[in-house]
Amino acid sequence: MELKKVTPEHLLDEPHGSDDCMTSSPTARYVDIHGTASSKVLQRGQDFWDKIYGKISRRIMSRMDRSGTEDLGLTARLMYGYILSNTNVLSPVETSYVLIAGLIPQDVNPQLKGHLRGALNGGASVEEVRAVRDIVMEICKASGMRQLGEDVPGGWGWRSEVATL
Template identity: 80%
Template sequence: MTSGFAPVVTPALMASIRCRPHIPRHSWYFIAATTLMVLNRPDEIPKVYKHVMGHGVGPGDDIPGADEQLMMSRKLREALVKASAVGGLPKAINSLMELKKVTPDHLLDEPCDGDSNAVSPTARHRDVHATPASKIIERGQQFWNNIYGKISRRILSQLDRSGTEDLGLTARLMYGYILSNTNVLSPVETSYVLIAGLIPQDVNPQLKGHLRGALNNGATADEVRAVRGIVIEICEASGMKQLGEDVPGGWGWRSEVATI
């Protein structure tokens, strides 16, 4: 995919986000990729991948070893898969296809080809083909409860009573089969993906819940603020800005981005 737009990812931006205080070490690169996916700049994701593969995750220039390269490749792919739950499947498809173009063959995972006993890094194939749906939905419900805490039942009830119970059923499916699978990304890393997917969309009601959800999943307040900060920095680099009250619409935020 080629783009006539100005570049978002620059060496200065990469240096800024990877060295931001309190950002969890193995997270900034998949947070950046998620943000770019939702901004509809899949063409910029390969730059993030090449940078982290060539410079490592820390402030120094430490080229990752083979095992770390595989882990980072899988985290990036899984972040884009999970981001589809809030950012849309078409954007996830385009982003993963762009990422594949620059990923060495030995760092790609092959499909299970219908073998329910085959092993994949996520084991999501077994979730779909060899695990009772009730167990997956139950796992998703627990993940939902962990994120929303004491208001989890009320929020899900609101979805069920939105005018179509299918909204609540959709949430159960996404949380069960997509978000609650933590074989590659941990619960707190999944929260970071959701935060990165929501900020570019200017949806503060949902963002507030997932900022708190990251805390419930084990993040510190400083870590959550750092994640929020690098997402906003990438959004601003893409041209997003605070919109004035007299502006009917546009590329930006209608109110201050929620925080904790």
């Protein structure tokens, strides 16, 4: 509640001046959770997933489902359905940029490669995706991240060269 007190009203994720959550929420989260069939939201997420991953989307989801825990595929379906595919605030391309920015510091090249290509599938240009990657790399380096040796057991950085287009 303390954060809400100091957040500018136009940034609050709630209806602005209306008691009707079903029609005035800027993100439509309330509608997704309480007013839309979950099957419809999950299908929207599947469509978003398919657009990002293209012809390999089924194979990737199948691998997640067989990864040793059913929760990985479930989590992806819920995340894409209820969060990432919601384009009321961010466009699909902007969502891809956020994902790229989150994956680079985690040193998860396989996922990063998919999302670099996924941004292109969503309509971004090669130049835009490279610019996002470069800016994120600069931010990471400014915060102390660096290339780590393969034999270094831990640290703040990357084990291998960070994926690019």
